[in-house]
Amino acid sequence: MTATAQKMARPTAAPEAALHTEALDVRIEGINLSYGSNHVLKDIDLDIHAGEFFAFLGPSGCGKTTLLRLIAGFNTADTGTVSVGGRDIGRLPPWKRDVGLVFQSYALWPHMNVAQNVAFGLEERGVARAEIRRRVGAALEIVGLSHLADRRPSQLSGGQQQRVALARTVVIEPKVLLLDEPLSNLDAKMRVQVRRELRDLQQRLGLTTIFVTHDQEEANTVCDRIAVMSDGIVQQVGTPMELYERPANLFVANFLGTANVVEGVVCGSGTARVFETTGGWRLPVASGAEVPAGARLVFRPQVARIVEGQAGVPALMGEVVRREFLGSLVRYGVASGGQEITVDEPFRPGQGQHEIGARVAVEVPMSAVLWLA
Numbered sequence: 083m084t085a086t087a088q089k090m091a092r093p094t095a096a097p098e099a100a101l102h103t104e105a106l107d108v109r110i111e112g113i114n115l116s117y118g119s120n121h122v123l124k125d126i127d128l129d130i131h132a133g134e135f136f137a138f139l140g141p142s143g144c145g146k147t148t149l150l151r152l153i154a155g156f157n158t159a160d161t162g163t164v165s166v167g168g169r170d171i172g173r174l175p176p177w178k179r180d181v182g183l184v185f186q187s188y189a190l191w192p193h194m195n196v197a198q199n200v201a202f203g204l205e206e207r208g209v210a211r212a213e214i215r216r217r218v219g220a221a222l223e224i225v226g227l228s229h230l231a232d233r234r235p236s237q238l239s240g241g242q243q244q245r246v247a248l249a250r251t252v253v254i255e256p257k258v259l260l261l262d263e264p265l266s267n268l269d270a271k272m273r274v275q276v277r278r279e280l281r282d283l284q285q286r287l288g289l290t291t292i293f294v295t296h297d298q299e300e301a302n303t304v305c306d307r308i309a310v311m312s313d314g315i316v317q318q319v320g321t322p323m324e325l326y327e328r329p330a331n332l333f334v335a336n337f338l339g340t341a342n343v344v345e346g347v348v349c350g351s352g353t354a355r356v357f358e359t360t361g362g363w364r365l366p367v368a369s370g371a372e373v374p375a376g377a378r379l380v381f382r383p384q385v386a387r388i389v390e391g392q393a394g395v396p397a398l399m400g401e402v403v404r405r406e407f408l409g410s411l412v413r414y415g416v417a418s419g420g421q422e423i424t425v426d427e428p429f430r431p432g433q434g435q436h437e438i439g440a441r442v443a444v445e446v447p448m449s450a451v452l453w454l455a
Contacts, residue, residue: 105133106167182256361419
């Protein structure tokens, strides 16, 4: 290890300007990948825009990390191509792809100080000492760790270690930044702080960034668009609001936020159509609503309302069996027709709450429901 990175000079230019970054698009076409008989990625097609903060979101085992590592060059597809800025990188080794991967474990060298860890990739690439000094200084300035350049990883907090891992990746000036669940090792409060820092860093550098997470809140708060994945298949792509308001199927509706899913069948025709629930309640189907075969009635907890006494609109009758105070709202569970309906109501000081055991009606505005299979 050289002494290049041991003492850092603060860059005279703005740190973002001191590193050369370029926003390029990423195109994934026809990707299939199997491990033996296990088909892990199935016909993946994605277009990620230049400068976009994009997420692969899904449960454990859905293929999101496999896809990220494939972009990085650590996995090989059976079929399909991966292009960055129009260049097919599928046959290139990881170090020639111009992508930077921040590992979930951070993978910092414990015997090196912060500056040495950040400089490692540049030294392996044979970059000149003066250039290493300049770029390491800029990278540490960007993540706010210049004053900790001489510390060892063991002397840093989890959030600081995560920022060292980011600096080590940014310093090689990648065209695409890949983040593999970078917040999973942090406590809840630190995750909120660091995800804001991640978003700020991405916007300042303008880097195309792909973020893997199983946490819908993380994806919703930092990402421009999200690809929701399940069982190796991209279920839907869209902005956080699009996915929440217009989920393509039941999996997406349930994975992004809380959704009430009511079983039943549609009876009648034309303007006389009604949805008869398995609990025996009959709700009118809005005029012009498209109801796919086998669809369930789906609605979010905040669109419904609990009333005691006679309901003024279509409703599901039931009994309050759960009440949770969540600060800005009160979440109720209402047992109705063999299932529990979740209803969120704003908390207002001095306003009474519905008591456990109360017989109530859950009013459901039919214009706000979704019909999903």
